[in-house]
Structure formats: structure tokens, C-alpha cells
Amino acid sequence: MRVYNFSAGPAMLAEEVLQQAADEILDFEGHGMSVMEMSHRSTEFIRIAEETEADLRELMKIPKNYKVLFLQGGATGQFAAIPMNLSKKTDTADYILTGLWGKKAIKEAEKYLSVNIAAKTEPFTTIPELTAWNLSKNAAYVHITQNETINGVAFNYTPKTDAPLVADISSMILSEPIDVSKYGVLYAGAQKNIGPAGLTIVIVRDDLMGKARSYTPMVWNWSEKSVSGSMLNTPPTYSWYLAGLVCKWLKRQGGVEGIAKINDKKAEKLYKFIDQSGFYKNDVDKKYRSKMNIVFTLPDNELDKAFAEQAHAMGLKNLEGHRSIGGMRASIYNAMPEAGVDALIKFMKEFESKNG
């Protein structure tokens, strides 16, 4: 029996997607082999790859002057690739620090250029007002983490900056409409809203290509990769195929606009329940609450273990918060049905009545 999996990533996938993958795993469309076994240069795989890109472009309304790259190495790999592709060693980049992923991005970027933390919040429970950002003159780029997976805080708008805006959208890609044209670079690890771990999507505006440092590894040189259609070397073909199945599933859900409505409803329900409860608590500024990663605490962290274990026994898995901050976290990405949130709320009520 399938469970409701609240893991922050790798995360739940739609059962329909997994079922299709299962049906095709030994023999894809009569070719007598699995997609895993296909040459990345075969007609069959190239069709899969191109369709996936076309579907992603359609879903996200990606303008023509942006390239879509299918890379490896995760968002953490791009933490290095971004400064390598966009700056010189003597440059400065502005980073807006709103959570633990932003912190990691900054630590990695500091190897490659001067980082100016133009704004930060600590504890990570809000988004600093744009008017208070201390942006550098001539920054190579401005970096934000659109949704902080660990802290459950998210931008609810796209800041307008002079320097190209670079955003880590790993945990919110495809969950709500986003105006790609306002960004220079968008990037995301696949393992939350796209497919299995091992695929990284990078969306780059054409004018930002071709500036990579001489020591940029070839596989992360955006312009070299782009020229080859992300096939300069063997791409993670099976993850790419699964991303394609997810895109097609998402189109059947009414696309990003359709799923966004469901996501809004899921998040609203859960926050409303938490807020009216005297037992559970979420400290994030209401304006900037994540719709994907909902963090909450119990009145006594001694109860955390019992909460997670009892939830687990009810088929509500992986509700423990990130090891760095503790507490609880429900990651409710696109593949989490509303019924999963309902089941969670029902369990939370019962747990409260027993322990409140």
C-alpha cells in the first residue's frame, strides 16, 4: 500500500507516473529495451529529451531567449557553477540570505568571488524588504533562494534588480506560475517537484552565456552544454525521461496554473489548522510562508519522536524536520494529493487531543 510521503526531497511522485514507468521499464514502446538502456544519441531518446524540454517550456512559459539545460550535480553543483559561469574572481555578487540553503550557496560562492550579503534574516522566518537590500554597484548577479526548503520561508514576489537575478527554485519549480523573463538564471534539483534525484535543470537567458571562466568544468559550462543540447557527455537519461513523465502528468492536472490552485488549497488548510491550534506552531511571517514546506513545532520537543513515530504508523511518513533545526516539516509538493494533507490534519488533531 502506498503511503503519504512528506519527505523534503527526494520526494513523493505521482502514482500514475510510477505506474507508467513500471509498465515501460522492460520495453519502452515496443523498442525491446528500457529507456535506461537507450543510447542518449538514439532517435528514441532524443525524442524523449526534446519532448520533455518542450513540455517544460510550455508549462513554465519559458521565453525563446532562454536555454534549458539538463545537467548533473544538483543545486549544490550549481552553487559553484553559477559564479564560474557568470563572474570573474574580482567580481562581487549579492546574495540574499533567507535560510540554510542560501547559506550553503554563499559558502560555496565565496570560493569564486566576493560575496556581499545584501540582506539577511536570522532566524529565517521572513523575507527582508527589497527597499532594505544593500545591493552592490556592478554586482555580477543577485542570488536568492526562492523557497527555503528547510526553513519553510519563500518569496511571494520577484524582486526587480539591476544585476541579473539568479534564483534557486529547487523546491518550488512547477508548483506555481513564475515569470521567467524577470530572471537571468533559474535552477533546480529535480528531486522535489520534477523527478528522481540526479537531474538538475538550469534555465539561462541567452545574453548570460559565454562568460564562463577558463577553469569551468566542461560539463558545467552552460554555453558548451547548450550547444550540444545538454549531450556533450552522457546525460542522466532515465531521470530525464521521468521528468518528462512528470511534465505530462502535470499537463493533465491543468498545468502549473491548475496545480497551483490545489497547492494553495493544501497549504491554506494546513496553515489554518496550525494557526487555530494552541498546540502546533509555525513562526514564519504569514506573507512569506512556503506553500511547499510547512514547518511546525509541538509545544514540547520531547513529543517530536512520538509524533513522528505515530504518524509513520498511520502511513504519514517523513514528517521530521531537517536535522539542523528539528521540529516537524510537511513537504507537500505537487505529487502530494489533498487527501494526504487531510489525513495529516486528522492525525494532528488526534495527537493533540491525546497530548494537548
Add this chain to the structure above:
Amino acid sequence: MRVYNFSAGPAMLAEEVLQQAADEILDFEGHGMSVMEMSHRSTEFIRIAEETEADLRELMKIPKNYKVLFLQGGATGQFAAIPMNLSKKTDTADYILTGLWGKKAIKEAEKYLSVNIAAKTEPFTTIPELTAWNLSKNAAYVHITQNETINGVAFNYTPKTDAPLVADISSMILSEPIDVSKYGVLYAGAQKNIGPAGLTIVIVRDDLMGKARSYTPMVWNWSEKSVSGSMLNTPPTYSWYLAGLVCKWLKRQGGVEGIAKINDKKAEKLYKFIDQSGFYKNDVDKKYRSKMNIVFTLPDNELDKAFAEQAHAMGLKNLEGHRSIGGMRASIYNAMPEAGVDALIKFMKEFESKNG
């Protein structure tokens, strides 16, 4: 119906492995979720990861003073990571150039240090004698491509060098016994003999750790990755799991020693047939013929297309040689059963009798 897939990589996987993956894809061992959906930090996934490493260590007899890393980015990623992890900009490394993958490795390494091509062969049909290698004094390392996938030429011994020996074993890993203790670093993309594309195995001797340059991306810093058990960031979990299924399958085939006997037999049969034929031709020095990638030409390359198409129609797929050198190539990795080679020889005979 499953076909015989002679693709050089991504390549054929054992049907048993795919069948098990299919059976478990929606619900792994009663956990109610796919391995794809599991947190990389979950007890279940960590067990999979550790078992895979233990099986790989057992199969390859990897000594305790070597770390095994599960990375992303392919062998091409390691072309950059190797000099970054093992050398300073002012260092020299020796490269032995025996094929097109060696050429790519050199081109990438030249970004990071001085490359001395200590020996080369062109055309790529043999391995230069060790006594003729012009090795540098104080080389940071010596790099070889143990088996050249495109050219079908392979080392049949491990050269003894003063500097640490680094070998790309992408297309021969797990196909025959290898004495790991003679190497400093072994690395391989998974998509030939291990599993699907998107996983890179790197085996590093302990004393070579901790020398990475300051600008080495964190996800490719071998010592940082090693400390975290390759979980510094989200690893390609599903590929890791499939690599584990392949290792268990290989153990059932009698391990590397068992499969090596079958591989020997497969390669012997096919080379013997080619050599006795006046029609097909393989130019590789007999001592250094690859057992994994068997290249051959027809008497007239005008026949290539018909050969590939007719083979394809018989369920013998992907026999075209690499686009850079043309001709034909049969990649017969571990998962290619002897019956596949028999079927190929039978077809080759028939094609010869019609066109010879």
C-alpha cells in the same frame, strides 16, 4: 520482446535486474514508496547505499585504504575533478593517449595543469609499450584509459608507475578482475557495466585525499564527499539502488571472476569469427583488443547502413560505430548474454553470404 542491444552506453541491463526494479518501483519492500521517493538520509536508503558499496568492494576486492565515492557528472566530470583533486596549476601530469576518450580527458586536463602526453598511438589500434613511455619527473599522476570504448583497444596489464596511476575504467569496470592496489584512482561512469547513466564511481586511495584545489566544487571534492559518505548533497539515489541490483546480479553470476570467463568466451568467439572472415575486419593489435567493445569494418562502408538496418530488424540493435570513426561496433558488456553474440555471428554470416 527484449532485443540484443549492442549500445556502447547507456547499455543493456540484465533482464532480471530490470524485472526486480519493475516489481519494486511502486513499493519497495513494503515501505509504501519507490526508492526514487526515499530521502537519501532515511534508514532504508542508507541500507541500500551501504549494501551497494559493500557488494562493490567485495566484487572488486577493494582494499580498506581506498574510499568508494558515488558521484554525479560522469567520467567527463572527473576529467576536470582529477587534476583539481590531485594537482596544483604548476604541476605536470602524464597522459597515455590510446583513443578518443583519452583525447577528451587530456583536453579537459589542460585547463588545470601541464599535460605531458607520455606516449600515444595513432591510429588508435594498440597500446604503446611501457618501456617507450616518456614519463615526467615528479608527475602529479599518470592517466590511462584502461579500455577505449570508441576504438576498441584496451590495456591487458596494469602499468607500474612511480606517480599515482589514475585510470578511466568506465567501459571495463566489473568485467574482469583488476588489482585495485596498483592504482591511485579508478573512476567510471555507470552507464556501461554498472547501471543507468547519472552515477559516477570514483575509487581513491586514502593518501591521495585532501589535496584538492581551493576552487574545487564541493560536490567533486573527494575528501569532503568521502567524509559525508557521498551524501554531502542529494546523491542520484535511484541509480545508486540500480547499481546495487546489478552488483547482486553479478554476485549470482559468480562475481567478476565468473563473468570474466563468459566475457572471454564472448569476445573470443566474435574476434575468431571476424578474423577467419575475409569480409569483416578488425585492425586492433591482437594483444590489446577490447573484450567489451569490438569494432569491425565491412569491405565497403557503403554496406554499413544496410548492415545496421538489417541487424536492427533482426533484434540486434545499435551496432553502428561511434560517429567519429564510423564502421561497426558491438559492445558486449556483462549484461549481453552469450546468446546475443551467437545471434550476432549468425546474422554476420548471413549478411556476408548475401553481400560477400
